[in-house]
Amino acid sequence: ELKVEQNPLFLSMQEGKNYTIYCNYSTTSDRLYWYRQDPGKSLESLFVLLSNGAVKQEGRLMASLDTKARLSTLHITAAVHDLSATYFCAAGPNNNDMRFGAGTRLTVKP
C-alpha cells in the first residue's frame, strides 16, 4: 500500500529565507504531484514530476524528484507572505490512483 509522508507538518519562516519541504513515498510511483491549498479554498496544482531527476520551477518554488530514494522536495527561495498556504504532495502508480501526504502548513512572517 502506498504511503506518503511529508515533513515538516508546520513551518514558520521569515520573509526572504529559504527552506525545503520533504515528501517521501513508500512504494514505486511513476509520478509525483505538488498542490497548494489556501485557507478555505480547494487544492490547486503546482507541479507534476514524472521522471527521476525531474526539476520544475515556478517563481520562488522549485520541485524535484528522486525516484530511487522515493523522495521529492519543494524548495522555497526568498519566501514572501503570499506563499503562506498548506502544501501537499501526492504520489500514485497511475492517473487512477493518487495518495496524499498530511500537508505542510507554511506561514511566512514579515
Place this chain on the structure above:
Amino acid sequence: DVKVTQSSRYLVKRTGEKVFLECVQDMDHENMFWYRQDPGLGLRLIYFSYDVKMKEKGDIPEGYSVSREKKERFSLILESASTNQTSMYLCASSLAGKFVTEAFFGQGTRLTVV
C-alpha cells in the same frame, strides 16, 4: 478551464441520516475521486471511479458508498451518517490513459453530523 462543482459548500445532518454529496465535472474526465480532509491527516482517498458504473475502494471506504451513473457525475453516499464522518469532503477529476495530468478539485463540502 476545468470546473469541478460540488453541490453544497456546507451541510449539517443528523446522526443516522442518509447523506448524498454530489460532484459534477465538465471536462469529460474519466477519473473521479472522493477524498476527506482532516487536520493532520491530509487527504484520504475514500473511493475513485475510472469509468461509468466502475468504482474502486480507497483507503477508508467504510461507511461510504458511491455512484457513477453518468461520466460527469460522481456521488458520495453516507448510508447512515455518524459524528465521526464530520469532515471536509473533496471531489476531484482527472484524465485517464497515457496522459499524465494533475487532478482538478472542487471547492469542498464541509459536512457536520450532529
